[in-house]
Amino acid sequence: MNQERKVIVAMKHRVMMVALFAVITSPVCAAKLSGPPRILDGNTIELEKTKLRLSGIDAPETDQICLDAHGRKWACGVAARDELIKHSNGRTWDCHTTGVDEYGRSRGSCFIEGEDVNAWMVRSGWALSGLSTHTYVIYEVVASKAYAGLWSGAFIAPWDWRRRNKGTIIIGASSVPGDAQELLLGSALLSDPPSSECLIKGTMDRNGERIYYLPGQLGYEQIDMTKKSGERWLCSEAEAEATGWRKAAR
Template identity: 35%
Template sequence: MIVHWFGMIRLLLIFLALANPLAAETLEGPVRVIDADTIDIGAAASIRLLGIDAAEMGQTCKRASGEVIDCGVVATEGAVKRFAGRRATCEVEGRDRYDRVLATCRVDGVDLGAELVRSGLARTYRDNVTYAAEEKEAVLAGRGLWAYEMDDPSVWRAAMRDRRSATSDPAPDGCAIKGNISNNGRIYHLPGSRSYAATRISAAKGERWFCSETEARAAGWRPVAR
């Protein structure tokens, strides 16, 4: 009877692992920063850091003095300075609707999300409280982009979507990757990438929207270079 129950438990564990193969996966590799909340470490898909949200390329911030900066560039450069080229270990928890891996990543034991929020280069994502203490510390110190007037990244993205809808072929639900055709060939742009907001999609030119990076690659598109 004991042998029988051990066999049943083993089969159940195998079933759960097959049903959610990413749940307990650990990925490792050198960090290439895509933006302040998304990295690449040589895995099949880019990694979205869990619990944080960062300014997008082209999103502007303003000081009380009137100085205006591209806060997406500042956030990305800050992440590059801290983590680019260093080896990260990422604990995977799933995927998002853009087919990016969702994970908590560490470099030499330092949680990338916590460090970016504490430095004022990223914010907590929506109602996620994982890094609430780090965000409070950054806000009180006026650290990083908290020294500027800045829209929450999700608010800015929503405004950009509204603006793009008037000048670009609309995206199907859940399909936000832009397949652009230019002199450089067929290139796809992920949300948050440097040229994403400025890229317009015209079906008349053969351009299209994709629901995942896997779909874009299979159709012959390649990722945009940084």
């Protein structure tokens, strides 16, 4: 009897999951948004009070560090965000959403005066074509051959940066410096913020929940950014909350 109940429960769970997936991916979740956006990072914006992640591409996080053409460290994640802000230049975006991601952000494609913003990010070297899609891979080839953006030096693919370890592969359009592993994977890499504006500390609690602390909050000074792989610097509360972080209670 217990086995029959387990089967029934499992079937109900499967039906619920299928129904949830259908809701998330259905046309009902699709929407059109328009206006000048607030740009949070290289592939996340806020438009009409909706947080949206540009689909089909992956830009570096704002805490990501890369190497330039001379092998020097630079804040490429902040640069990717700033280049998108500069390209946007206060103009109106037209976005089409097609679902949501694991953080509750809408996913979609955006256009500025008919130009595909997602494609522009990859073509300009500030993002890579998404790991699970090849929609923009041709633009990635164009960017690498032009040594544009991230491709001007050496870097870690954004999806690898988020779970990097000593064995993480470092890529580049020409060559990777011999000390790239030490520079980009050293334990002390993020002891200092990548930019003077990125002073928010994100850390994992005992339950694996993402918590962020603002300067001045109790516990902020005690967080050592070199200790845990899940810790990172964040540039704004809007960015933190759009990427799954919750503010510390005190």
